[in-house]
Amino acid sequence: MIVRTTAEITGTDRDVTSEDGNWRSKRIVLGGDKVGFSFHETTIKAGSINEFHYANHIEAVWLIEGTGKLVDLDNDKVYELGPGSMYLLNGHDRHRVEPETEMRMLCVFNPPVTGREVHDENGVYPLIEVPA
Numbered sequence: 001m002i003v004r005t006t007a008e009i010t011g012t013d014r015d016v017t018s019e020d021g022n023w024r025s026k027r028i029v030l031g032g033d034k035v036g037f038s039f040h041e042t043t044i045k046a047g048s049i050n051e052f053h054y055a056n057h058i059e060a061v062w063l064i065e066g067t068g069k070l071v072d073l074d075n076d077k078v079y080e081l082g083p084g085s086m087y088l089l090n091g092h093d094r095h096r097v098e099p100e101t102e103m104r105m106l107c108v109f110n111p112p113v114t115g116r117e118v119h120d121e122n123g124v125y126p127l128i129e130v131p132a
Helices: none
Strands: 015-017 023-029 038-044 050-053 058-065 068-072 077-081 086-089 094-099 103-110
Touching: none
Parallel strands: none
Antiparallel strands: 015 023, 023 038, 038 103, 050 094, 058 086, 058 103, 068 077, 068 094
């Protein structure tokens, strides 16, 4: 059994902030925990524009605080997001998140991230295998 709090993760290597300071992700469960997924609490700053493309991962996102827009960059479809909204990037969808207010969300990645990934110029995380 694993029990963790976001308080104990804060300020550790599991507490990751983007280079531009637009988002912060607390990595609660990572690939090294060997459960087949990773689980994160992510906060994105109001007024920021954030482009992502998880070409190697499926991500499910549940927004628990804040409002904003999700833009599907493959067809320019715009989705309004608020507390209780969920989106699933099941097609490795290129997307943009535009928070109107600070957004706090819970995210699940499969395969799990290890915590060492850095978004490349296209917003993609590389696939880093966790040793068995």
